[in-house]
Structures are given as C-alpha cells and as structure tokens.
Amino acid sequence: MNSAALFGVAWSALKQNAMRSLLTMLGVIIGVSAVITSMAIGTGARAAVAEQLQRLGSNLVVVVPGSITSNGVRLGLGAQQSLKLDDATAIARSVPEIAAVAPQANTNAQVVAGNQNWYTSVVGSLPSWPAVASWSIAQGRFFDAGDVAAMAKVAVLGNTVATNLFPEGSAVGHTVIVKNVPFRVVGVLASKGQSGFGRDQDDQVVVPITALMMRLTGQTWISSIAISAQSPDAVDSVVSSTQALLRLRHHLTVQSPDDFSVRNIANIQQAASETSRIQSLLLAAVAAVSLIVGGIGIMNIMLVSVTERTREIGIRMAVGAKERHILLQFLVEAMTLACIGGVIGVALGIGSSYLTSHLAGWQVIVSPSSIAISFIFSALIGILFGFYPAQRAAHLNPIEALRHE
C-alpha cells in the first residue's frame, strides 16, 4: 500500500467528519499561531532594543539609584533617592576621559498652551543632554548653562508635544504652563519617532534640571546620570572611576553594597535581552502547553474514531490488512489532522503578528525558523498522540472487530 493511497484513505475519513476534524484541530491551530506570534513579537522586540541601544552609542554609561545584588536579582533599582545633582557635578569635574555628563530628573505633568493641553513627561537636564542622548534641535535652541544657573523657566518641546499644543504654527517664543508655572518655549527637538516598544519618544518636554527640581517637584534627588565617555575604550575606566567616586561621596563602608548602579550599554543590552529571553521562554511554555492540549484533543477524537470504525477495521483486516496498514492508516490520519491544523495555525499566526504590529505599533519579525519549528512540532504532536489510538486499532482482533456493531 503506497503513501498516496494512505493519504487518500486518511483524507476521505477526515472529510466525512469535516466539522469534527476542524474542532479537533483547534488546539493545534491555537498552539501554533501562539508560537508564531510570540516568537515574532519576541524577535521583533529584541531587534528593536538592540537597534535603539546601538543608536545611543557604545560610549554611553548610565548611573541609576539602587543596586543590583550579586545574583542578578534587582532590588529597588531606581526606587531609591540616593543620587544627587552634586554627584553629577562631581563626576563631570573629577572622572577622567569623560566627554559629557547629563543628569536627569523626571516628572509627569499636564502642559497647557492657550486652550490646548497635553499630558506628557517632563525631563530636567543640562545643556549636555542633546549630545549625550543623541537628540538634535529642529527649531530654536536648547537651553544653556546660564538658563540652568538661573533656574530659568524655559522649555524645549518634543515634536509630539509641539504639534499637539501648537497645531497652527511654530511653538518657539510661546509660553506653556507646567504645573501652574509658565515656561517660555525656546526650541523644538527633531523627531525620533517610536521606540521599539511603541513608546513615542517625541512625547516629552525638556527643561533645565534646576527649574524642574526647584520650581516643579521640589525633589532633591535625581533619577539618573548619563555619561558619555570619550571613546568606547574609555568606558570601563569611566565605569570604575565613577563607581569609586560615588562610593566615596555616599560614605559607603567596605561592607555596604553600592546604593547606585553604574552600567554601560553592554550591561543594559544584556539585561534587556535576558528579559526578553525569559519572556520568550514563558510564551513558548504557554504555546507548548496549548500544543499538548491540542494533541490530547487529537488523541481523544482518534480514540472515538477507532471505536466508531471498529467494524471497518475488521473488514480491512479480513481482506488482508496487516497491523502496520491499520497503524499507518490511523497515524496518517492523526498526522494529517495535526499538519492541517499546523498550516492553518501558521497562517493565523502570521496574520495576528502583523495585526499586533499594526495595532500596538510593535516591531514584529516572523522568522522562517519559527514557521518550520511550529510545523514540525505539530506533525510530531500528531504522531505522538496519534500513536496510541492507532496502536489500539492495529491490535484489534479481526473477529471481534467484525462482530462489532
């Protein structure tokens, strides 16, 4: 009995119960499309993070409050108030091989201009900020050292904020109200667009860090310090000098751990890819579970099918079908079921990946390997879960099978 005949027999059996076959495939369809979608989103996110970090440049070193314990579990990272503006000043003054230092303090606020208003994030920093964070100015100017010293009420708008508050024309020269404080707009940033996670990077307002801390929030701590080293080779020494300096400034004894953490792009990249790897693993586990559930569904329906068709099996045996003919017949049927489910699942997964990309604005990448993996997986599921029912069919006693009603 050749394979064409085998598939013919399997296909006609599945066609006779089209609705039931489709419902049975559902588990595999959902499992496979979950695999495809989750892998597409994971791969896309990883690529986006890598691209974004690459764009920031390999010279970047970032200091954030809080510490990382030795085994990598983050404890209160960013939640502490240990970083001060003076720390940034000290780093700029005494750490060698530094190109620029940009401390940053953040808040969120409703920003009002005339009858327009916009809820956005407000960043306080220094004139070095555009250089360190790779921003350029589209209109007007960035604030200068004098503005910082004077706690000047001047603001530079991100492109999104500018277009929403001033839909008619240029924002430069106008006044915006932030938390009841009027700020004069001196410039507008050039647009960068969305980050890989769909966050709009242009949705922010930048003001002198002194103005933010004294006039808007009253806070005494800052949220991060971005340092740009003179060259990629200088990064390691900048990291260690910064660490030593801050330990000294924070009066940390030998026993006490850092109350801040200094990281370079490589660290951040690692952390980000670690996070997305864990997410991918979780999604893969969910997908695997649903594939197994799909497999159990197939096994269940195949067992029903073997019982229903016991007499058919008896007839086939009477005219000369061997055990392996019956085994193959049901195995091919289960595999066909799983593979058709796999194909539908792949199509659905690709569709939902692009839908996700379209709706959430995430970058997705459907890799050929994810398609291959999930297809092979569904075929394996078919064989694995089809085997027991097929075995049962093949081992039926011909006389009892023929007598079956």
Place this chain on the structure above:
Amino acid sequence: MDASGGHDLVIQTRDLTKIYRMGEVEVAALNGVSVEIARGEFLSIMGHSGSGKSTFMNLIGCLDRPTSGIYLLEGRDVSRLSSDQLAEVRNRSIGFVFQGFNLLPKQTALQNVELPLLYAGAAPEERRRRAQEALRAVGLESRLAHRPREMSGGQQQRVAIARAFVSEPALILADEPTGNLDTKSSDEVMEIFRELNRTHGITIVVVTHESDVAAKTQRTIVFRDGRIVETAA
C-alpha cells in the same frame, strides 16, 4: 503431511479444537474436527445454532488460531502463523462473504472491491481494471459508483462476492450469505457461487440453515456441539 497424496486438498484439518474460556468455565466451540476439502469442491455446512459453524469458518479463514490441532491450507501449516502472516494468507488465498455484507459504507462498490488489491499492493490502474471485471462478473457493471446504502441487499451481497474473488483466491468462505436475502436474491447469489466454482475452480464453503441452499452444493457437512456428525454427498 503434505498435499501430494494423490488428490489435491485445499483444506485438511486434524483434531481442530477451539476452546473459549469464560471465567471458570471452558466452552469447546470446536471439539476435534478432522476434515478434508478437495480443490474445486462446492460444499455446505449445516448445524444448529451454536454448533460451531462460524468458529470453524473463522479458523479455516485464518481469522483466528486454533487452541489445538493442525490446519493445512493448500498443504501449508497455517495453524501457528503470526497475525501478519495470517493477514497475508487471507489476502492471497481466501475471500469472505458475510451474512451482513460487511461493505465499507462510505466507499463506492468499486472502491470496496478494490480493497483486497490495495493491501496486496496492486497499482491503481490494475486495481480499477480487476475490480471492474469482478463487478461485471456479478452483473453490477452499472453500479460501480454506488455506495452500499444506494443498493439492494442482493446487490450489496454481489458486491461482497466480487470483493471475495477479485484477488483470485483458492477458497471462498461464505457464512450464511443468504441469511438476509429473499428467495430471488438468494438464488442469484448461489448461482454466482456455482458459476465461480465451475468456471474458475474456486473452492467454496457455504454455511447455511436452509436445506434448499445446501441442496445446491455438492456435499454437506453437519455440525453438532463442535463436532462433525454427518457428511452427505
């Protein structure tokens, strides 16, 4: 023992016994049956219900193995073969006709008749050609695409007969083939058997409860309580 003892025996059994164990009780469905059936015989088996006729047919049809005793089919001892070997013997040498037709309900007459050839590994064109020939021989050349549900009982039984002889077996075993049929269809079926027996030389064994059916055969064996009690020519 071999088949070269002067006359050509298709079936030769010695002390064929089948015992069914039901818990503590043992039922001897067949109790030491020794019989010889020559090539080209047209033979009937009669006996009361429960006398062991179907059990005997299952054994000589290689659907089952005896508890003890020896069964030679065309001179070959088949009483201890594996289930796959038995399947091969059934496929090559034996055709079955059942009381309840036992056709695959969702397949056409042609597909049903092709079935034994499918398992024999015949090519699609050859299967089709031989199945068509067999259906023509039973007068159903106009019903090739009909499914069992779309045919009368007599027609279905003729499809089953076509299936039984399409692979040109040495032996056709029919267990009450006319049990579900009216007199006319029953006569047609017996006529086809007689024709197959005469022109193709196929050995045919028919189990029946009707003496007029048995009368159409050359010899009748009577079973009682798992034994042969009478052989009449």
